[in-house]
Amino acid sequence: MPQFFEAAMLVCFGLSWPLSVVKSWRSRTTKGKSLFFEVFILIGYLSGIAGKLVTHNITYVFIFYIINVVMVVIDLALYYRNSRLDKLAAKEG
DSSP: HHHHHHHHHHHHHHHHHHHHHHHHHHHOOOOOOOOHHHHHHHHHHHHHHHHHTTTTOTTHHHHHHHHHHHHHHHHHHHHHHHHHHHHHHHHHO
């Protein structure tokens, strides 16, 4: 039963990442985004993965950690793309 609740937590947190990725892609700006927030979230997910690996407790929940890490990494990549676009726009304006 604890795995169910852990999976539910990860799914609930994870639902926001695709929306964040789409917003980052469309907005083409870093305004309203926090690099530190995303890095700390990534560290949290990686810590969860490490905990699973260290305790040899790899269950179906593990895939939700992986999916969330992938989404955060995509959003971080878009953050850096958008940061570059913000700098180009500032030079032009």
